[in-house]
Every structure is written in structure tokens, then in C-alpha cells.
Amino acid sequence: MLPTAAAALAVCVAVCVAVCVAVAVGAALPAAPPLRHRLARAALRRAAGWQRRRLELRGTEVRRSQERRLRRLLLPAEAAAGSDAFRESHPVKPSGAEGAPGGQGAPVPLLGPWALLRSCWAADPPLQGALLYLDALCTAFPQALALRGTALFCWAPGGPRAPAGWPLPTLYCTPAAAGAVPSRAAALQVQLLFALRERGLRALEAGLASELYDALAALRAGWPGLAEDLALGRLSPQLELPEGARRRLQGLLAPDAARAAELRAECARGFEGIVRRLWPQLQVVVVGTAHGGEQLYSDALRQADCKGLPFYCPFYRAAGALLGVNLWPEEPSARFLLCPDWAFCEFLPCPAEGQTATATALLGELWEGREYALVLTARPGEYRRRAGEVLRVAGFHKQCPMVEPVRRESQTLSVRGESIPEERFLQSLRRAVGLWPGARLVDYVCAESTLLGASSGACAPHYQVFVELRGLRDLSEGQRYKLDHCLQEDFPVYKSFRFKGSIGPLRLHLVAAGAFARLREAVGSPLPMPRVLRERRLLSAIQNAVVS
Known part of the structure; x- marks a missing residue:
């Protein structure tokens, strides 16, 4: 049954009253953050319930909802004509640059009672999406909205970016300034240090799967230093931080010898399942983007550091626009409505x-x-x-x-129009790695030889592939050929061009450990990992790490 206007108004008023009470109590009782958090959480969940009912209603009248949305985007003269006339008068344009990944798309908005009230009748995707996320997360994992119960891992050098639960800032134990420092590696290490201070975490949230992957790689590589920093309550002098940011962040730290001892004990046992051992109350890992170029990191986290924990990818974004939401956090594969x-x-x-x-x-x-x-x-x-x-x-x-x-x-390999998509190339690469005894794929990127210019030589156009492996220090020519052979078996068009000589043999390069973390830093913005490099500077960065 459709909600009546009176019911809608009653819900709006109730939500606003609750938020106003939360704000008033927060002003009157600055020393009572748990009470402020509970009041704000209750108000937001009430608003989320309204948004869920609104979404269910719109789902029964999709064509009408889409027409309404289009009218709001068009000039008045065009809006009256409808979607059919719109499609006839505007040709489809090619795609532009990749937009921001899920969870990283916009600065943190200001939120107040009026914003919540307006959201009850106006389409405001960032707020609606965040409310639906908070509701779905709390329904599936009842303790996930605990005060300071979420650690955030994201790098946003241009300034703070909105985490998934931005309407409830008391959810996070991570200072916003920690993610805004110029160095990606330093930002993730600072965020890791603040996460380690909180033993009672209920959720880990990352804008990209690669950001959590690199933060936990920093834990594996530098846990003795992190334990010392925890014990002393300091930021490591080796971290590249602006002086102002260092001073602000240092003021939030205090010595914690007991937690440092626990960190040393758990890391000394090894790193499989380390996340659940360090944070025993953890319920879920929230990742803004875990598909496409980020799938490799998501798979690695599930199999090792985060073993046994559910992964929840709440939003679907494309070209910088929020388009869909995942309302089913407990399902193993993400589906976006x-x-x-x-x-x-x-x-x-x-x-x-x-x-x-x-x-x-x-x-x-x-x-x-x-x-x-x-x-x-x-x-x-x-x-x-x-x-x-x-x-x-x-x-x-x-x-x-x-x-x-x-x-x-944009991540399709094609030097002669053969079109090998990134997900199918990865399948062929994994099959080839399986033929190399003892080898395990850690990371990879590709490039088309045309990006090399004159330095590619006089040979036919070909693929350049860069891989990081565990279990192998070198590759024989026979092993290198296996990847080209797998591609020929999986892609008949590629095989035909190889047979005719119009595509040359694939060139496979082994790179040093840590090369891909430095490549992600060189990308310079929080975007999903590119699997086909299109910039000469990025190709040069990975070429400098080749060891075989």
C-alpha cells in the first residue's frame, strides 16, 4: 500500500525531532559521546527506514521514476518531450575518464535536520545511499554501528572524502586528517596505527580493496616498529607527514604498552587470519570497490589476512555517479540494486x-x-x-x-582489434601461472607496445605484461611462452593474428616485491587499479622495477 502524505509528513517530523534532540543533547552534554551517538544512530535508522520504503515504492514504477529523474536533468523545453524524444535528439557519446570509485566520490557533506527532511521527498543519492547502507549494515551485523567501532582506510590527498557511513561520524575511530596527507603509504600507515589502538573494532572499511591490502602489507613488513609506536604513543619519525598534520595527529595518541604487547604476540604467530586475531569482535569488512581491477586484492584478503570474515561492497558507482546500492551484506557476491x-x-x-x-x-x-x-x-x-x-x-x-x-x-587489450577484456585476460594469466610449479600470482599490469613508441623496436605490435610472483625468482623462456600459448587457446582471434605475424610474441617481465604498491602511489589519486596502462609515466614506473 502506498504511504499517505500524512504518514510521510509524520515520519519526516519524527526524524527531524530526533535529530534535533541529538544535536541539543550533544551541545548540552559534550562529555557524553555515547549518548550523542545512540541518539544520532536512532534518528538515522528512522530516516533509513523511510528511505527503504521509498525505494520499494519506486521499484514498482520504474519507468515513471526514470522519466521524473530525466525531467530534473533536462532544460524545461526538453523535459516536456519525454525520454523517447530525448534519445532521438542526443546521440550516445563515448566514455570519458574513469570516475571516482565507490565510497570516494565526493567531499564529506554537511548533515542537519533540514537535509534529512528534504531527503524524504527529493532525490539526493549520496544521502539516500548512506542511509540505506547504515540500515542494511546494522540489520545484518547488529553491533557494526558501535561508537568508534569502525576503522577507515582510504587515501584522499585532495581533502577528506565521504566514507560509506558519513552521516554518522562518531562511527569512525580514524581521524579525517590521517587520509589527507600527500603520501599514500604514510596515510595508510597512520590509519593502521589508529586502528590498532582500538581492540574493540566491529568493522574495517576501505575505499578500495587495494588500500586495505596495502595497509595490511605494511603491518606484515613493519609490525615491530608499529608495536613500538603503540607502546610510546607516537608517530614514527620515518613517516612522511606535513608538520601541521603530524602535530595534530600526535596530539590524539597516548602510550598503550598492553596493546603493543598483544600486537607483538599475534604477529609472531604468523599472518593468516591476523585481522580476526587482532580485533576479536570484528564482524565485517566493508570495501567501497572490490571488483574489476580490485578483485585480485579482495580475493587475496579473503584467503589470508581477513580469512573467515564477510566482505560487503555497499555501493555501485560509474563515471563518478552513485547508481546502485547492495542491500544484502551477508551474500558472498555483491549485487547492486x-x-x-x-x-x-x-x-x-x-x-x-x-x-x-x-x-x-x-x-x-x-x-x-x-x-x-x-x-x-x-x-x-x-x-x-x-x-x-x-x-x-x-x-x-x-x-x-x-x-x-x-x-x-578502458581496460581491454587490443593492438589489432582483437579485444581481450581484463577479466578474461586474468583467467588466462592465472591458468598460465598454474603451469609454473611453485608460483603464485601476487599482482600484474599490461601495456600495449604502442605505448613504448620507438623503444618497442621494429617488431610487430605486442603485449607487455608485468607480474609479481611468490615462489619463483626467475622465469625460463619456456615458462614465459606458456602465457602466450594460453592466450592463443582462449582467444581464437588473437591466435589468428599471431599465426599471421601481425601480432608479435608477448613480452613477460617479472618485477620486484613492492613494485605495485609504488605504482599505486604513482597513479596519484584513489582510483581502482588500472590493469592496462595508458600513461607512459606509469609504464616507466613499473619498468624500473623489472628484475627478470
Whole structure:
């Protein structure tokens, strides 16, 4: 049954009263953060309940919701014509640069009673998404919204970025300034130190899976120094920090010899399952982006450091726009419900080989199991732009599709039009590594030889592949050829070009340990790991680490 206007108004008023009480109590009782936290959490969960009901309603009228969203994005003269006329008058544009990853897309907004009240009738995707996240997280993991119970790992050199639960800042034990320092490695190490101080953590949250992966790699490599820093209540003198940031962060630390001793004891036992041993009350790992180029890190964390913990990826973003939310935290594979109020979405069917798709489908016209390239109208003036992502429809919740990201179009290898997508290249690479006795894949990137320019030589265009391995210090020519052979078996078009000599042999390079962490620092912004390098400076950075 549809909620009445009176019921909607009553909920809005109740939410605002609760928030106002929380703010008033916070002002009157500055020494009672637990009370402030409980009041704010209760108010936000009430608002989240309203947003959930609103989403369920919009899910029964997808076409109407999409038309409303489009009208808000268009000029008045265009809005009256409807979506069919809009699609006829605006051609689909190619994708631009990759947008910000999930959980890293925007500065932390200000939140007050008016913002919550307005969200009850106006589409405000960042706030709606955050409220739905807090509600889903608390429903699945009841202790996850504890005061200072979440440690945040994210690097945002341009200033603080909104974590998943930004409307409830008392959720986090991590100072915002820790993620804004210029050095990525220093930011993650400082955040790790603040996380280690809190034994009672209930959740670890990272903007990218690679950020948590690198923070835990710093723990493995430098735990004796971290234990000393905990015991002394200091920031390591070796950390590259601006003096002002160091002074502010240092003021938040205090010596903790007992926790330092616990850290030494647990790390001395080894690192498999170390996360659950260091934080015994931990319930969940929240990762803003864990698919695409980040999947390798997510898999590694699940199998080793974070073994036994559920992973929850709450949001789906593309081209910098928030598009969907994952309402099922306990499910092992992430499915994102595309919210009809958040952007006007079109879908270009991925054609069979030799065919070309020209007409787009709308949100309510998709087929389960099929793959589509996403076309977005998410901001005024930016009409019908390809988002550079391919999605698979995994099912439906009412009329809204639930999707799984499949690949990034910009990460396709192609020197002769053969088009090898990143997820299928990784499958071939893993199969080849399985043929090298004792080897385990740690990380990889690729480049097309054209990026090398004249330094690629006079040979035919080819792939350059850089890998970090465990268990092997060198590769024979026979082992190197196995990857090229696997690609030929998996991609007949590639095999045909190799046979004709129009694509040259793949060049495989082994790089030193830690090379990919330095590459992620060189990228310079918190974006998902690129698997096909398109910038000469990034290619040079990984070439400098080649050992074989």
C-alpha cells in the first residue's frame, strides 16, 4: 500500500525531532559521546527506514521514476518531450575518464535536520545511499554501528572524502586528517596505527580493496616498529607527514604498552587470519570497490589476512555517479540494486561477435543473465555518455534490476582489434601461472607496445605484461611462452593474428616485491587499479622495477 502524505509528513517530523534532540543533547552534554551517538544512530535508522520504503515504492514504477529523474536533468523545453524524444535528439557519446570509485566520490557533506527532511521527498543519492547502507549494515551485523567501532582506510590527498557511513561520524575511530596527507603509504600507515589502538573494532572499511591490502602489507613488513609506536604513543619519525598534520595527529595518541604487547604476540604467530586475531569482535569488512581491477586484492584478503570474515561492497558507482546500492551484506557476491531515482540509465546490449548494437534499452526493459554497456545521464548537460562499464543483470527486485559489474571497457587489450577484456585476460594469466610449479600470482599490469613508441623496436605490435610472483625468482623462456600459448587457446582471434605475424610474441617481465604498491602511489589519486596502462609515466614506473 502506498504511504499517505500524512504518514510521510509524520515520519519526516519524527526524524527531524530526533535529530534535533541529538544535536541539543550533544551541545548540552559534550562529555557524553555515547549518548550523542545512540541518539544520532536512532534518528538515522528512522530516516533509513523511510528511505527503504521509498525505494520499494519506486521499484514498482520504474519507468515513471526514470522519466521524473530525466525531467530534473533536462532544460524545461526538453523535459516536456519525454525520454523517447530525448534519445532521438542526443546521440550516445563515448566514455570519458574513469570516475571516482565507490565510497570516494565526493567531499564529506554537511548533515542537519533540514537535509534529512528534504531527503524524504527529493532525490539526493549520496544521502539516500548512506542511509540505506547504515540500515542494511546494522540489520545484518547488529553491533557494526558501535561508537568508534569502525576503522577507515582510504587515501584522499585532495581533502577528506565521504566514507560509506558519513552521516554518522562518531562511527569512525580514524581521524579525517590521517587520509589527507600527500603520501599514500604514510596515510595508510597512520590509519593502521589508529586502528590498532582500538581492540574493540566491529568493522574495517576501505575505499578500495587495494588500500586495505596495502595497509595490511605494511603491518606484515613493519609490525615491530608499529608495536613500538603503540607502546610510546607516537608517530614514527620515518613517516612522511606535513608538520601541521603530524602535530595534530600526535596530539590524539597516548602510550598503550598492553596493546603493543598483544600486537607483538599475534604477529609472531604468523599472518593468516591476523585481522580476526587482532580485533576479536570484528564482524565485517566493508570495501567501497572490490571488483574489476580490485578483485585480485579482495580475493587475496579473503584467503589470508581477513580469512573467515564477510566482505560487503555497499555501493555501485560509474563515471563518478552513485547508481546502485547492495542491500544484502551477508551474500558472498555483491549485487547492486540500480535505484531509478538516482540517474537516467540506458543499456546497450553487448552484441554477439560480428554484430553491432545500436538501440539502447531502458531500466525496465532488461533481460536476466544478459550483459549491457551502461549509458548514463547523471548530471545536467552531460547527456547519454557511455560510462565505460559492462554490467550483467543478476536478477530483479520488484522491477529494478540487480546488476554485477563485469568489465571496464578502458581496460581491454587490443593492438589489432582483437579485444581481450581484463577479466578474461586474468583467467588466462592465472591458468598460465598454474603451469609454473611453485608460483603464485601476487599482482600484474599490461601495456600495449604502442605505448613504448620507438623503444618497442621494429617488431610487430605486442603485449607487455608485468607480474609479481611468490615462489619463483626467475622465469625460463619456456615458462614465459606458456602465457602466450594460453592466450592463443582462449582467444581464437588473437591466435589468428599471431599465426599471421601481425601480432608479435608477448613480452613477460617479472618485477620486484613492492613494485605495485609504488605504482599505486604513482597513479596519484584513489582510483581502482588500472590493469592496462595508458600513461607512459606509469609504464616507466613499473619498468624500473623489472628484475627478470
